Amino acid sequence: MIRTKPSGRLAVALAAVGVLGLGLLSPVAADALKAAAQPAASAHPSSLVVRTDAGKVRGDSRTGYDQWLGIPYAADPVGRNRWRSPQPVAKWSGVRDASAFADRCAQNSGWDPGYEKTITSEDCLALNVYVPDHAKAAAPVVVWIHGGGNTGGAGQDTDPRRFVEQTGAIVVTVNYRLGALGFLNLPQLQAESGNGPGNYGLLDQQAALRWVRTNISRFGGDAGNVTIAGQSAGGSAVCDELASPTAKGLFTHAVIVSGGCSLQTAAAGQTQSAAFVKAVGCDTASDVLACLRATSAADLLAAQKKAGVSPSVGGTAFPVNPATAVQTGNFNRVPVMLGQTNSERGLFTFQNYDYLGNPMTAAQYEQQVRATYGANADKVLAEYPLSAYATPGEAWTAVQNGSTSYTRQQLFGSLSKYVPTYAYEFAESDTPHFTSIFRIQQKSETARDFPFGGAVHVDDLGYIWDYLGQTLPYDDDQLELSHQMITYWGRFAADGDPNGARTPDWPKYSASTGKLMSLKACDTDPSSNRAPAACSKVTDGFAAEHDLDFWASLPS
Numbered sequence: 351m352i353r354t355k356p357s358g359r360l361a362v363a364l365a366a367v368g369v370l371g372l373g374l375l376s377p378v379a380a381d382a383l384k385a386a387a388q389p390a391a392s393a394h395p396s397s398l399v400v401r402t403d404a405g406k407v408r409g410d411s412r413t414g415y416d417q418w419l420g421i422p423y424a425a426d427p428v429g430r431n432r433w434r435s436p437q438p439v440a441k442w443s444g445v446r447d448a449s450a451f452a453d454r455c456a457q458n459s460g461w462d463p464g465y466e467k468t469i470t471s472e473d474c475l476a477l478n479v480y481v482p483d484h485a486k487a488a489a490p491v492v493v494w495i496h497g498g499g500n501t502g503g504a505g506q507d508t509d510p511r512r513f514v515e516q517t518g519a520i521v522v523t524v525n526y527r528l529g530a531l532g533f534l535n536l537p538q539l540q541a542e543s544g545n546g547p548g549n550y551g552l553l554d555q556q557a558a559l560r561w562v563r564t565n566i567s568r569f570g571g572d573a574g575n576v577t578i579a580g581q582s583a584g585g586s587a588v589c590d591e592l593a594s595p596t597a598k599g600l601f602t603h604a605v606i607v608s609g610g611c612s613l614q615t616a617a618a619g620q621t622q623s624a625a626f627v628k629a630v631g632c633d634t635a636s637d638v639l640a641c642l643r644a645t646s647a648a649d650l651l652a653a654q655k656k657a658g659v660s661p662s663v664g665g666t667a668f669p670v671n672p673a674t675a676v677q678t679g680n681f682n683r684v685p686v687m688l689g690q691t692n693s694e695r696g697l698f699t700f701q702n703y704d705y706l707g708n709p710m711t712a713a714q715y716e717q718q719v720r721a722t723y724g725a726n727a728d729k730v731l732a733e734y735p736l737s738a739y740a741t742p743g744e745a746w747t748a749v750q751n752g753s754t755s756y757t758r759q760q761l762f763g764s765l766s767k768y769v770p771t772y773a774y775e776f777a778e779s780d781t782p783h784f785t786s787i788f789r790i791q792q793k794s795e796t797a798r799d800f801p802f803g804g805a806v807h808v809d810d811l812g813y814i815w816d817y818l819g820q821t822l823p824y825d826d827d828q829l830e831l832s833h834q835m836i837t838y839w840g841r842f843a844a845d846g847d848p849n850g851a852r853t854p855d856w857p858k859y860s861a862s863t864g865k866l867m868s869l870k871a872c873d874t875d876p877s878s879n880r881a882p883a884a885c886s887k888v889t890d891g892f893a894a895e896h897d898l899d900f901w902a903s904l905p906s
Contacts, residue, residue: 414515482514490572495524512815528551593675626653628657676765685842700800771859773867814839
């Protein structure tokens with residue numbers, strides 16, 4: 351591990367101790383020693399019982415930090431509250447136990463541990479607060495929005511103990527409504543309220559941010575220094591919130607991890623929603639909303655398998671596509687950190703084909719390219735011929751990595767015109783894959799041998815948090831990378847700038863140079879005398895690595 355030199359008060363105190371050993375302690379040194387011995391002002395609550403605006407909550411003490419789990423930030427979205435903007439939570443008397451997570455929001459089963467069965471609870475609008483023992487007064491706050499394709503996941507998937515202990519920041523993780531329960535967009539809902547249709551889950555996130563603004567100071571946090579961060583669908587939600595006028599002032603920095611920046615149109619959302627209503631069997635009801643609200647969550651989830659619903663533009667909260675907002679500068683202008691893994695799409699090739707026992711065929715490769723790229727398909731097939739790859743699946747991964755990286759590069763450039771933008775690529779290709787894939791690989795030779803092509807979607811999360819309840823077997827160099835990444839994130843959360851001592855300088859992104867931070871570990875020989883280390887560096891090779899000149903040449 352890298353050893354840092356003592357600094358500030360600690361250095362003065364150590365110097366004074368050295369003089370004291372010689373029996374020559376001066377009055378100045380004695381004063382310095384006394385000052386250093388006084389604890390710094392602490393942000394940590396003096397008790398595990400904290401009063402929120404809705405009532406008192408009692409948390410739980412852990413090694414190095416305290417946690418308050420399952421705190422409701424909005425009323426249960428059931429009955430008449432189903433498909434309504436989040437409503438105020440009812441106040442309670444006495445002290446509410448906050449030592450256990452709330453229910454996860456309703457969702458179908460998946461491959462992640464803990465999600466093997468369908469979850470039908472709608473009593474789920476709750477958040478979790480983690481406060482390190484050594485937090486200073488008015489500590490920076492990070493609000494984490496989980497991923498899961500807007501159909502799965504929960505705040506409890508993320509265990510931020512390493513992050514809070516290393517950075518001194520407070521972390522809040524959030525549940526929000528998912529799938530059709532979170533994103534239904536119908537004219538009848540528009541008639542009820544002009545704010546909600548198509549984005550109830552996103553409005554839940556804003557309600558959680560308002561809870562933070564009102565209450566986080568009671569946990570020692572700075573309500574004026576809040577970083578909103580998320581990965582995958584959670585990263586896309588961060589960009590949605592950047593574009594939302596009703597989210598203005600709720601956060602001061604933003605982190606987008608492997609997330610896009612686009613909402614489908616209201617018309618597309620309504621088309622999806624109409625298909626969902628038909629799948630439920632409420633399309634012929636005299637009162638469609640009454641029929642839907644009387645249907646069980648289990649039946650709604652079953653219908654969602656046949657007709658899914660995604661977030662869409664709509665209402666006063668999300669009046670414009672975030673892609674348009676960032677291109678025109680019409681968004682909440684705060685510093686942004688954003689990036690991706692170097693083989694984002696390798697996960698999805700595996701998930702959609704080989705994991706199901708049906709590796710992609712040559713015919714399927716051409717079919718997918720034509721369906722995805724339309725009039726540009728012939729050019730794509732010529733640029734990525736099957737003859738250049740061992741399997742059709744590898745060709746498809748390369749194609750998707752290229753087009754996804756081009757879209758990401760465009761987002762880097764759009765944001766950097768208006769706000770300080772720090773772009774990165776997680777390039778640690780030898781990393782153990784994230785928990786779900788790692789577990790599958792223990793049992794499946796197919797998964798072990800699959801050519802993922804590098805670090806895949808979600809692989810970087812384990813370097814920031816313990817994700818999905820499992821610590822992965824990182825080597826010592828990778829642990830140093832984790833420490834470095836947490837350092838970068840902690841500084842960004844504190845000041846909107848990841849730079850500081852003992853880490854490579856990370857320049858603001860500029861479209862003219864295309865330079866970004868490549869995050870990776872060294873490959874230190876265990877038998878050498880060299881210490882484990884991260885080997886992150888600034889690179890201008892992102893465009894060449896992902897063939898972005900080709901993607902830029904295609905007609906839009």
